[in-house]
Structures are given as C-alpha cells and as structure tokens.
Amino acid sequence: MADLIHANTLEEFKKEVLDFDGTVLVDFYADRCGPCKMLSPIMEELHNDYSSKENVKVVKIDVDQNQDVA
Numbered sequence: 001m002a003d004l005i006h007a008n009t010l011e012e013f014k015k016e017v018l019d020f021d022g023t024v025l026v027d028f029y030a031d032r033c034g035p036c037k038m039l040s041p042i043m044e045e046l047h048n049d050y051s052s053k054e055n056v057k058v059v060k061i062d063v064d065q066n067q068d069v070a
Helices: 010-018 034-050
Strands: 023-029 056-062
Touching: 010 023, 010 056, 023 034, 034 056
Parallel strands: 023 056
Antiparallel strands: none
16 A cells, blocks of 8 residues: 655645646645644545545645645
8 A cells, every 4th residue: 555645845746636637635734733633544544545546645745844835
C-alpha cells in the first residue's frame, strides 16, 4: 500500500491535485493544530480504504510550510 501523499511544493500540488483526473481529498493541516491532529488518523484510514482505487487519492498539505499553496 502506498504512503499518504504529502504535497510539499506548488508543483507537487499541481501534479497531485489539480492535474489529477479523479477525486482528491486534500487535508490542509498544521502540526500545531489540535483538531488537525485529531483528524489525522481519519485521513490515514480514508487513504487506506481508497488507495487501491485508481481515481481517488488523499493528499496532505502542511499550511505552515506551504503557505503559497494554502
């Protein structure tokens, strides 16, 4: 099973989200955010449930490190 995708640059965001021909669930998160930490296991579970499908993916973006993307 593939690891959860982290888009760390604007180019990766474009490739993984904007140019993807399918459904993308994007989690904009911050390590300092309590609700984001609570949501993280759910995002992992969704990724595990849908990673075998060709037209669905889950992508995480750290808003503190990628403010231009957020």
